[in-house]
Amino acid sequence: MTRFRNALLVLIAGAVAAGLLASAGPAEAQKRGGTLTIVRPTDPVSLDPNLETTAPGAWVYFNMLEGLLTLDAKMQIQPSLATSYEVMSPTRVRFKLRPNVKFHDGTPMNAAAVKFTYDRALKGTPPARWASLAGSLSGAEVVDDLTVDIVTREPYGPVLRTLAMYCMGIVSPTAVGKLGADFSRAPVGTGPFKFVEWKTNTHVIIERFPDYWGDKALLDRVIFKVVPEEGARMIALQTGDADMVLFPSPALLPALRRDPKFTVHETTGIRVVFAGLHAGMAPLDDVRVRQALLHAVDRKAILDNIMEGSAGPAMGVLAPGVFGYKDMQLDRAYPFDRAKAKALLAQAGWTPGSDGIMQKGGQRLSLSWLAARGRYPKDGEITEAIQAMFKDVGVEAKVQVLEWAAVFQQVRGNPFNHHMFTLGWVTSNADADYSLYALFHSKQVPPAGWNTSRYANARVDTLVEQARRSLNQSEREKLYFEVQDILAKEMVWIPVYTTKEIVATKTAVKGFTIHPVEYNLWLGKAWLDK
């Protein structure tokens, strides 16, 4: 019964989506043709999802490779190369593939190609970069030419969202066989654009694929240029050298928003940047001290003055748009209130010392804080700002800003010798499991997982384990809500902001919809109004 219902649901969802897309038709006549020039900070490492899961590569290959499912701009699962699915057993999902789809090299997309893609990624040597993102995914099995089974090692609740990720594009087995290692620099998929050229550290060029199965792309070509300096990117937009800027300068956005020649596309993203607290290290093992720290931070001032509208408030440990998200109402539970912070510290036995820093039993309230600069937007700045805010309530923070490689090593290491750390966490598959399991399960302390805070709560452990193994999405949601309720009382994070995905373009660039997931830069419907 479940299988039939699921299949029906997907068909209905597909129909609704198609209807929505149709009704959102252009008010003005779309124009075909033209070259879109995009400037962004770095060059990709590779255009093969097996080797590259970060944004610079994803932005490009997202338009060339497609997976079985995809996530639309409203964070709903949509069919892509698969047209329907059926849950055969808790560890097996059967997908029916879209017929008559061709790869850029002319070979047909079929179940064998899907199996090839997953085998290559999960069982290849070395395995794909994204294999770790895949959770319990174990592989694909061919049923017939247009039917394929995706198999997991154990029941895996997030399976559909995982398959809808940006890096799950199906690749052409023929092309991989022919190109070998060079496939990484010239991928072949089924997307609306195909690869043309890649000049390292300079540009990547893709062009329209005329035999695309869906609506053909309107643009002739897209050029992705590398411009590392933020100021130079903005100038390029102003001089017309660029049509679209990725990672624009927050300080210049207000002026751009007012200017009719430019459009600022923005939406709330799925990354939360936070200051993490080491709950296993005194004095942060006392929940009252942690709560005092939360009250000491004026998050609104940071959002207004440092992020300047380029980020949204962090309502909890997840971002809205992530399945399982609950608004933890942090602004109500922990408003900016210095008096309350001091009162909580007093409750915990801390009294002001002669130099203004709180002390207890001869010990000063001095915290060591590890941060990087430039890994996440304004990470160094928010660390410095919060350092000053802590000083106002008598907490001294000794900040150590190191380069990312060193920070990464320590945060991922055991033991962790700092009280605090600045980090950003993106829920890559937009499913709460991805964050809550890795960050808060007691057995996920580094190096196994990402529970740098060393948070341990038996009830939370049970909840996230249960939610991971259930395929009942409404049940999972309820479990995650409970987890977030518990976390809200024990806070081991100071969430600072939720990213906003922001892209600045010339107003002449139309048909572009910004996606909450930073990797999903979809240009299939974009066109230039010349």
Place this chain on the structure above:
Amino acid sequence: MLTFLVRRLMLAVPVLLGVVFVVMLTVELIPGDAVALMLGEHATPEAVAKLRDYLGLDKPMLVRYVEYVGRVARGDLGRSIQQNRPVLDELADVWPATLELTVAALLIAAVVGVLAGLVSAVWPTSLFDAVARIGSLFGLSMPVFWTGLVLIVVFAFWLSWLPVGGAGTPAHLVLPAVTLALPSVAMVARMTRSSVLDVLREDYVRTARAKGVAERLVVSKHALRNAAIPILTLLGLQAGQLMGGAVLTETVFAWPGLGRLIVKAIFARDYVLVQGAVLVFAVAFVLINLAVDLAYGVLDPRVSRQG
């Protein structure tokens, strides 16, 4: 002469071996694991271990060093950890652009610097001297991204004479080369001024003047020739620094050069790429030093040739 050359080239080998060893050792000792960084936040420890094993990164350092040297002797610089791409290919992508920028900047530094220094020395304490000295100090003290961005705003934005960034046409080369050359111009000008001033005060120069030799000849034949050694030393060193230290200029102007490549590789702990780049770099250095030492001999025969 020939023995000198051969001897120096042979001595270059231990230098190269030494550099590779020191690089490998350093990357080994500093925190940060290339594979963990590459696989990123999502990777499980098993995935990291598997990839490290596949890439042979867990072999003892000395073993890796010997293997590496063996490969280099056969002309193979290995594959970068990040892209699994031959290091030679990665270097070939950036080498031409780097040479272009370095040579252009060096030319500007040499020509403008020496001329300015010369004029300053011949007319010391003049207005030109004061302006030149303060002006060159300006170029030396303001950081590259400040001067670079200001130049972009003025020439690419307000005046629209030159492109914003990137490489390709000679027009693209102008701003980055000038920006990169500014600190060197200052140094060369100052050094030239200082050296030439010294020489101009020598008694033999006074003698030459007293004998009625034309000022021009005095300056060019005697002064410059004798002042050349420290200037040449400086230029040789500048060449090396310009090559590898252009990372900030490359960043501001989106110039696809060696500087950015090396920095990126260091941050990613991609030691194979770093070694390859440094090796090529070291070879260039050795050759430049050799050239400077040869020039010493030509300019001042009293300097006996050393190893």
Place this chain on the structure above:
Amino acid sequence: MAISAAAALHAAAAPLVDTGRLSAWGEFRRNRLAVAGLAIVALLLIAALGAPWLAPFDPAKQSLIEKRAKPGGKFLLGADEFGRDILSRVIYGSRVALIVSVLSVAVALSLGLTLGCLAGFLGGWTDVLVMRATEVLLAFPYLLLAIAVVSALGPGVFNTTLAVGIWGAPTVIRVVRGAVLVARETEYVSAARALGATALRVLTRHVLRNVLPTVIVYSTLFMANAILVEAALSFLGLGVQPPTPSWGLMVSTGRDLLLVAPHVATIPGLAILVAVLGFNLLGDGLRDALDPRLRGRI
């Protein structure tokens, strides 16, 4: 830096008449630019030592609402992206600037003079060894060197200064060696050695004196570089830690604001310029005053 026989004899005559120190100072005083340089450096020292009394605000006190305030009014030179007073941060920043420029030069000079003289004077295998080691150091990526120093010793001003000093040493070694090579071949020196003066004596009294002017000029130029290198390192997380003000770091972090609030990056940049100017004028003045062949002339 070439020395002819006549000039060498002239120089030889100088130490016999020890009006050395007195007329050097007199020489210096007459050079107005040099005095200006001295004044600037003195100002720097006063700012560094007297910062707590001179700075109108606490350099770490933030006021996010007043971010990027323009110069004039409450903040004489404006405020940075955190609403901190730029004037106070510039004053306190002189400490890092002085430490970095002076100490790194000291490190570079000690390494450079010793090794350069040894290489140039002794020649043979010493020279080969030192020169090859220099080449290894020069080819070694500087960033890696800085990261290594910081991982071994921890971040902070003094360790960064050490890294900068080591970076500057090779150039000093080469320049000194070049000058020594020329100096030791002069007839005067050969004569002195023939007369029995020990190598060390010859080295310190005559060769060094001729190397010194070049070294002084180079050192003062190097100081500018040192501040800028420290800026880049601090920006990458290998230098001063927040909230310590450093001029270089202020310029680095202010660069993203160049198009909206240029004063945030430009004012500390000007501070760097003035400091560099001061050191250079002072250096030139010292050189002119100490060089015996210039005495008695303008």
